[in-house]
Amino acid sequence: MHVLKGIKNVLMWFEHRLVLRETFWPIVRHPVPRSLRRKVGWMYVLGSTAMTLLFLQVATGIALSMVYVPSAGEAYESLNYLNFQVPLGWLLRAIHNWSATMMLIVVVLHMTQVFLAGAYKYPRELTWMLGVVLFFCTVGMAFTGQVLRWDADSYWGLGVGAAMIGRIPYIGPALVDLMMGGPMVGGETLSRFFALHVYIIPGILFAALGAHLYLVVRKGISEPPEVGNEVDPETYEEEYEKLIADGEGDPFFPGPMARDAFFIGFTLLFVLAIAVVFGPDGPGLSPDPANVAVEPVPDWYFLSLFAVLALSPRSLETYIILIGPIIVVGVLFMLPIFAGRGERHPFRRPVAVLSVVFIFLALSVLTWLGVTEPWSPHMNAWTGDAVPVNIVKRLSPTEMQGAVVLQLKACRNCHALDGIGGKRGPDLTHVGSRLDRPALVRQVVQGGGNMPAYGKQLTGAQITALVDFLHACRPENRPPAVVPTPGDGVEGPGKLSRAGP
Secondary structure: OHHHHHHHHHHHHHHHHHOHHHHHHHHHOOEEEOHHHHHHHHHHOHHHHHHHHHHHHHHHHHHHHOOOOOOOOOHHHHHHHHHHOOOOHHHHHHHHHHHHHHHHHHHHHHHHHHHHOOOOOOOOHHHHHHHHHHHHHHHHHHHHHHHHOOOHHHHHHHHHHHHHHOOOOOOHHHHHHHHHOOOOOOHHHHHHHHHHHHHHHHHHHHHHHHHHHHHHHHHOOOOOOOOOOOEOOOOHHHHHHHHHHOOOEEEOOOHHHHHHHHHHHHHHHHHHHHHHHHOOOOOOOOOOOOOOOOOOOOOHHHHHHHHHHHHOOHHHHHHHHHHHHHHHHHHHHHHHHHOOOEOOOHHHOHHHHHHHHHHHHHHHHHHHHHHHOOOOOOOOHHHHOOOOHHHHOOOOHHHHHHHHHHHHOOHHHOOEEOOEEOOOOOOOOOHHHOOOHHHHHHHHHHOEOOEOOOOOOOOHHHHHHHHHHHHHOOOOOOOOOOOOOOOOOOOOOOOOOOOOO
């Protein structure tokens, strides 16, 4: 008894100073439609589950940051140190990884449920828009988290992301430089993505989450849709207040909140189970663009995007990259503006139901194609295809050394000579007649487009020899290029379905 009385006194001491009951009690007791419990209450647990997974991400992320070193030279080793030397470090990384995956899945399901139930309609338009912001923040956390893994997959994913941003007219190159922290992927790049992943995106996410929860409490949780019950802005709020006041409302605590807590507990146990069984994700091979054993693949939630770019005609790539995201963002944000009233029940909204079916079916097929599609670079070119004799016979000793560098650094996986080799980048047979020596040096050292920067993987002598060889690659009796043709780089337009050396 004395112990319980002491605990009560401590709690009351804090209550008198923080006034927690007065602040939070109305929130946990705010009324929700009783029909949630009678009909589809379990469909309304996804939002709180996603929020809990976010808190789990923060907790495990803080613990990981105590060991992880956001440095290009040490990030890879610090992750291996977590996996193999820190007690239960592998489990911590696995929980962080799988909770992130589960959070993305739950957020998508929650948005789908809200869309099908028409819960984005009046007066909850802004609640939906903030939910869209939370969705894109979640995707941003997923991408930046993949980069922080700092293995071959993350290195090439970053390269493809930079290539996509670089196609934005006028400001593209400046944005790429801002994102990379310079002309090459390096320590500055990793530091910036660490800041994005740990500070900037979480800050936006928590601000949007706070506003989202505020609106959920102020505007209430939408009642399950009924056939024939249309949303009319003139009468809806009055009808909703009457619904939750005339014996048809339940306080959020303890009923619905207990249901949420049960599902959250089940989800956390499931995350722990798959973390123990499957372990952490990587890191895989080291982020070296000259590593010929690398077959980088993006994380599963980006496979559909890469499949779209792989299957699209090259002439449409830039339009898909630049216009596609604008259309998606615009549709999601403007949906409640143009469809904020009328029927909510899915049976009366066949277009909405068919849209969801089509989107999920398309994403599933594209993801499967992303997994099974052949790797775009010709990964055996560096060993199986020699430099054509008609090119070798006119090379000087230094240029011959450059040809050796071209072979050993896997350039032939993406570039062909006389049509033999990879098809990702342009054929290099006549590159010396298109680009002058300074342009070749910039392309090799800094990269660009789909081509990574090799400035930190090649010595000065290797760069000189390679540029000498490329400069000599031109038809006989044709003078070398003096001024590079605008937009014509060694990297070429290239397909963005895969990032290759």
